[in-house]
Amino acid sequence: MLFFYLRHGDPIYDPDSLTENGKKQAEALSKRLALYGLDEIYSSSSIRAKMTAEPTCKLLGKQYTELDWCHEQHAWDEMTAPRADGSRHWLFHDSENIKRIITPEVLALGEKWYDAEEFKGCDYEKGVKRIDRETDKFFASLGYVHDRERKLFRVEKGNDKRVALFAHQGFGALFLSSLLDIPYPFFCVRFDMTYSGMTVIAFDDIGGVCVPKVLELSNDSHLYKEGLPLTYNKRYNF
Numbered sequence: 127m128l129f130f131y132l133r134h135g136d137p138i139y140d141p142d143s144l145t146e147n148g149k150k151q152a153e154a155l156s157k158r159l160a161l162y163g164l165d166e167i168y169s170s171s172s173i174r175a176k177m178t179a180e181p182t183c184k185l186l187g188k189q190y191t192e193l194d195w196c197h198e199q200h201a202w203d204e205m206t207a208p209r210a211d212g213s214r215h216w217l218f219h220d221s222e223n224i225k226r227i228i229t230p231e232v233l234a235l236g237e238k239w240y241d242a243e244e245f246k247g248c249d250y251e252k253g254v255k256r257i258d259r260e261t262d263k264f265f266a267s268l269g270y271v272h273d274r275e276r277k278l279f280r281v282e283k284g285n286d287k288r289v290a291l292f293a294h295q296g297f298g299a300l301f302l303s304s305l306l307d308i309p310y311p312f313f314c315v316r317f318d319m320t321y322s323g324m325t326v327i328a329f330d331d332i333g334g335v336c337v338p339k340v341l342e343l344s345n346d347s348h349l350y351k352e353g354l355p356l357t358y359n360k361r362y363n364f
Contacts (some may be wrong), residue, residue, distance in 0.1 A: 156184070172191050320358045
């Protein structure tokens with residue numbers, strides 16, 4: 127199985143939608159995905175994710191299945207931290223918060239990083255366990271059962287399907303860290319996802335088990351193909 131994780135296009139967060147550039151990014155992404163073909167398409171229940179999925183569904187003549195557990199608002203409620211001014215932000219976006227999650231104490235706790243004294247009273251454990259539970263249910267439905275103790279998947283119903291999920295960056299950091307068995311603090315400060323970026327993960331059967339392998343991370347070459355701006359998350363030009 128090949129699993130495609132797609133971040134939504136350039137967003138408008140309030141009200142939930144895509145910018146005109148984001149709509150063009152979704153169209154560019156759809157042309158690329160249509161070349162590969164997809165057997166199953168899933169989307170976060172957020173409008174911006176569904177708007178990104180729709181051009182692909184149209185080209186392939188398929189409908190997406192809506193997954194509310196992938197909606198970024200849930201992850202936002204569980205995995206953000208307060209700033210001094212009272213606002214909240216993702217742990218991996220704010221320099222002050224990044225320093226909090228890369229301390230020796232936090233990193234030494236590995237998968238139970240949320241037990242650090244620094245995070246007492248926070249909902250991080252709840253968020254991590256919710257995503258672990260839902261992620262495992264999702265991939266089990268596709269034929270791959272997560273053995274978290276061994277950090278691999280048992281192949282219950284191996285297949286050659288191509289499966290896509292359109293969702294978010296904040297949620298995606300949790301989701302991919304869960305899928306890949308990489309503790310969240312290690313993953314979220316080292317890996318990033320740009321608007322309409324495509325991540326591809328192979329589920330190869332190696333004697334009844336599978337260790338998911340990342341083939342591409344946040345690839346946005348479809349934007350270059352269509353002559354669209356290549357600014358990475360409105361921050362980097364390269």
